[in-house]
Amino acid sequence: MSISASHPLMLKKDHSEAIEVLQNRFGKQLSLNQTVRDQHGHTITWLANQPPDAVLTLKDKSEVAAAVKICNEYQMPMIKSALDPKNILNPGKIWPETLPIT
Known part of the structure; x- marks a missing residue:
């Protein structure tokens, strides 16, 4: 089965509002730099680079x-892709668009 660019799964949602709010909250911890995004979108597989919209470094x-x-508020999916010595999150976990906050 092939999926064309017009397929609903291939349409990229605009997350500019969420990115603006994240930028206001986290400042320089949020990177929109294309090189940084490309680094985080790189895999060691044959798949093409799929850079995220932004990269957020948290403390x-x-x-x-x-x-x-x-x-969650802006229904923007998140992917955790970093060293996690305190095991805050599961490595490589793709989060759905909404998560319960406890």
Whole structure:
């Protein structure tokens, strides 16, 4: 089965509002730099690079909670792709557009 660019799964949702709110909240911790985004979109597979819309570097659980809350509010999916020595999140976990906040 092939999926054309007009297929609903191939349409990219505009997350500019969420990115603006994240930028206001986290400042320089949020990168929109294309090189940084390309680095985070790279895999070691044959798949083409799929850079994220933004890369957010967080320091602790409270920042993770704030970012998740914002992303939930704007229904922006999140992908965790970093070293996690404190095991805050599961590595490589793709989060749905909404998560319960406890």
